[in-house]
Amino acid sequence: MIKREWIHAWLLLLPALVLLFGFTHIPAVQTFIDSFWSTPRGRRPSTFVGWDNYARMTADPVFLRVMTNNLIYAAITIPASIAISLWMALFVHRRIMGLGFLRMAYFTPTVLPLIAVANIWLFFYLPGFGLFDQIRGLFGLRPVNWIGQPSTALYSITAVTVWNQAGFFMIFFLAALQTIPENLREAAALEGTSRWTFFWRVTWPLIMPTTLFVSVNATINAFRMVDHVFVMTQGGPNNASALLLYYIYDQGFRFWDTAYAATLTVVMVVILAIIGIGQFFLLDRRVHYR
Amino acid sequence: MTSVTIDRENPSVLAAAREIRLDRVLFVTGAWALALIWLLPLAYAIWTAFHPPAYETRFELFAPLTLDNFVRAWNAAPFARYFLNTILLVTMVLTAQLVLCTLAAFAFARLEFPGKNVLFALVLLQLMVMPDILLVRNYATMSALGLVDTILAIGLPYFASGFAIFLLRQTFKTVPKELDEAARVEGCSLLGLLWRVYVPLAKPTMLAFGLVSVSHHWNNFLWPLIITSSVETRPLTVGLSIFATTDSGIEWSIINAATLITSGPLLIGFLLFQRQFVQSFMRAGIK
Numbered sequence: 001m002i003k004r005e006w007i008h009a010w011l012l013l014l015p016a017l018v019l020l021f022g023f024t025h026i027p028a029v030q031t032f033i034d035s036f037w038s039t040p041r042g043r044r045p046s047t048f049v050g051w052d053n054y055a056r057m058t059a060d061p062v063f064l065r066v067m068t069n070n071l072i073y074a075a076i077t078i079p080a081s082i083a084i085s086l087w088m089a090l091f092v093h094r095r096i097m098g099l100g101f102l103r104m105a106y107f108t109p110t111v112l113p114l115i116a117v118a119n120i121w122l123f124f125y126l127p128g129f130g131l132f133d134q135i136r137g138l139f140g141l142r143p144v145n146w147i148g149q150p151s152t153a154l155y156s157i158t159a160v161t162v163w164n165q166a167g168f169f170m171i172f173f174l175a176a177l178q179t180i181p182e183n184l185r186e187a188a189a190l191e192g193t194s195r196w197t198f199f200w201r202v203t204w205p206l207i208m209p210t211t212l213f214v215s216v217n218a219t220i221n222a223f224r225m226v227d228h229v230f231v232m233t234q235g236g237p238n239n240a241s242a243l244l245l246y247y248i249y250d251q252g253f254r255f256w257d258t259a260y261a262a263t264l265t266v267v268m269v270v271i272l273a274i275i276g277i278g279q280f281f282l283l284d285r286r287v288h289y290r
Numbered sequence: 291m292t293s294v295t296i297d298r299e300n301p302s303v304l305a306a307a308r309e310i311r312l313d314r315v316l317f318v319t320g321a322w323a324l325a326l327i328w329l330l331p332l333a334y335a336i337w338t339a340f341h342p343p344a345y346e347t348r349f350e351l352f353a354p355l356t357l358d359n360f361v362r363a364w365n366a367a368p369f370a371r372y373f374l375n376t377i378l379l380v381t382m383v384l385t386a387q388l389v390l391c392t393l394a395a396f397a398f399a400r401l402e403f404p405g406k407n408v409l410f411a412l413v414l415l416q417l418m419v420m421p422d423i424l425l426v427r428n429y430a431t432m433s434a435l436g437l438v439d440t441i442l443a444i445g446l447p448y449f450a451s452g453f454a455i456f457l458l459r460q461t462f463k464t465v466p467k468e469l470d471e472a473a474r475v476e477g478c479s480l481l482g483l484l485w486r487v488y489v490p491l492a493k494p495t496m497l498a499f500g501l502v503s504v505s506h507h508w509n510n511f512l513w514p515l516i517i518t519s520s521v522e523t524r525p526l527t528v529g530l531s532i533f534a535t536t537d538s539g540i541e542w543s544i545i546n547a548a549t550l551i552t553s554g555p556l557l558i559g560f561l562l563f564q565r566q567f568v569q570s571f572m573r574a575g576i577k
Contacts (some may be wrong), residue, residue: 008480009403016394017409019450024416027427034427084324091321098322104564105325108332111560111567113509115527116549119534120331123542131334134347163328171572195313224422227511231531245423245512252426253516261426268423276418 028269034262046259053263063264065239066247069154073243074222077161081218082211084166089173090199107167114164118228121160122147125232147233150240157241160228165221169214176210177203216279223271244268339547346542359547363533366544368521369551372529379441379514379525380507384500386449392492394450395458396484400470410459416452425516432517439523444514448507454499461495462488498570508556526552 035053040046057063088106092099109117124131125146133143146156180203188198226245229235235242235250242250248268252261338346339360345353363369397403398410421428428447429438437443465488473483489496511527518524524532530552534545550557560567 003403005401006403009397009401009406012393012397012401013409016390016450016455019390019446020413020416020452022431023421023428023447023450024419024424024452025412027421027424027431028419031424031427087320088324091317091324096321097318098325100564102321102325103568104561105329107564107568108557108560109328110571111505111556112332112553113511113527113530113556115509115511115531116552117331119530119545119549120335123546124331124334129347131330163331167328168571171568175572220418224420227527230511230515231534248423248425249512249516253429258426258430265423265426269419272418272423276415 031262031265031269034259035266037259039257039259049259053259056260057263057267062239062242062247066242066244069240069242070223070244072154073158073161074219076155076158077165077222078215078218080158080162081166081169082214084162085169085214086173086207086211088166088170089177092170093174093177106170109164109166110168112164114160114225114227115231117164118160118231121156121228122232125156147241148237150237153233153237153241157229157232160232161221161225164228165218165225169218172210172214173207176207180206212282216275216282219275220272223268244271335546335549338543339550341543343541343543359541359543360551363544363548363551367529367533367548369526369529369548371521372524372526375441375523376508376525376527379444380504382441383445383448383507384503386445387451387454387503388496388500390450391454391458392484392489392496395455395462396488398455399459399462400488413452413455416450417456421447422513425513428513429516438517439519441523443517444523444525445507447513451503454503457495457499458492461492465491495573497566498573501567501570505556 036048036050037046038049038052092102092106096102127133127145127148128143130146132146136143144152146152184202185198188202193201223244226243226249229241229243229246233241235246244264245268248261248264251257251264337349340355340357341353342356342358394413398406398413432438432443432446435443437446469487470483473487478486508525509527510525511531514525515528515531518528521529530548533548
């Protein structure tokens with residue numbers, strides 16, 4: 001028998017679920033199906049091609065370049081953002097000269113549009129003329145074409161990402177640090193424990209759940225934050241700074257190769273799913289901490 | 291008394307005290323150095339935007355101030371229209387999110403029905419696989435609906451936010467059962483109950499989510515870039531990127547003025563309501 005409560009519940013859920021399925025779940029499944037079909041071109045309709053798109057992908061040097069770039073990008077942004085945001089939180093979680101200003105300074109980049117600040121950074125990186133080269137010039141060093149040469153383009157992008165997200169992660173560490181009981185600190189001070197020892201023996205283990213939470217978010221961001229690539233390098237030079245999501249955009253909307261873009265999107269979804277499953281187990285352990 | 295005298299005479303204690311003071315100085319210096327580095331890009335943008343182009347790399351205290359860059363940027367691209375588009379977009383997205391997600395969250399929090407757990411798990415899935423990455427398929431959907439190049443199309447994929455449903459469900463679950471039952475005994479309808487009891491109690495959560503949502507959609511770029519193609523629909527972020535990449539030899543001071551125009555409202559809002567912003571981001575982040 002269908003109860004009134006059920007009907008009420010389903011009616012309440014209906015509008016949200018229609019949109020949720022329409023723009024997340026169904027497209028995800030369709031993307032997976034699309035990856036086994038060819039791109040329709042002109043009068044030539046789409047045909048079933050099996051694993052062809054995947055074979056093409058694994059043999060595509062640009063794809064391998066892009067994946068390598070994205071892994072480097074992740075391998076730098078994740079630990080760097082965690083380290084810097086934790087430092088920020090340690091700086092401002094207790095009384096310090098200019099507390100309000102410091103917190104504001106650290107957090108401000110988070111509210112700025114990445115696409116807009118990319119313009120400012122672009123200027124910093126200008127060869128010869130930009131801020132970094134002016135500083136190098138003071139020491140008599142040659143100008144460097146930071147975003148125009150393959151060896152530094154990716155790292156220039158990476159620095160902007162770390163700068164943009166560290167302040168956001170800081171607030172989670174700040175919240176975690178506030179929960180550490182003051183008497184632990186007093187006890188440690190009585191024992192004559194150094195700050196360094198106190199940090200590694202007490203603070204670090206206690207904020208571990210937050211560190212895991214921040215790591216998961218930093219990992220997701222490492223695959224999602226590509227806005228500044230559009231302004232700063234367009235993935236160049238020679239794909240040196242192209243990231244996976246940027247490559248999906250490139251294939252899907254510049255070359256209109258929708259089938260190949262779908263195949264690349266499947267890789268993206270798989271990566272995010274792995275992170276999701278990882279988070280599930282990490283957060284599961286977090287419960288046992290308590 | 292004696293202990294103090296002993297301390298004074300003991301050189302190792304004095305050295306330790308000096309070391310602690312040095313430690314503190316390094317700590318404070320580090321904090322300030324990091325803050326200045328972090329503010330540098332913004333400070334630089336403000337400097338160039340308010341000075342004539344000649345002072346782009348010359349930093350003189352008494353360089354003449356000007357608003358000319360803002361005027362020229364404002365006139366060089368239809369920023370007024372972009373502003374309107376962005377404001378329409380964030381208002382529409384937030385309103386739709388609050389309505390749709392409140393209804394759904396209430397069902398998940400307080401009603402029993404078959405399929406509840408499976409459906410909720412599917413909602414949570416959106417926290418990982420966001421519409422932002424399913425670009426090609428969502429574009430195809432929008433063109434099937436005839437919505438390409440509309441402001442509605444920019445916002446539609448975000449209306450049902452798994453994140454908002456999750457946050458509001460958590461909040462609704464903390465509403466005391468007695469309050470709920472008392473209202474039901476009074477003969478309150480289900481929607482009346484939601485509106486009179488649950489929504490007022492969830493206002494702080496809604497405010498927190500609202501700030502996060504507005505700043506997210508104000509700053510969003512990739513999906514709007516793909517789905518819009520005309521001045522009438524483009525939000526600020528897309529407008530700015532087009533303005534800044536047209537190779538017409540635009541001066542840096544003008545681009546930086548445009549950058550400040552784009553980020554201005556959010557930045558001013560943040561500086562005025564710093565505490566609320568930080569608390570909202572924190573509340574929204576710690577699930």
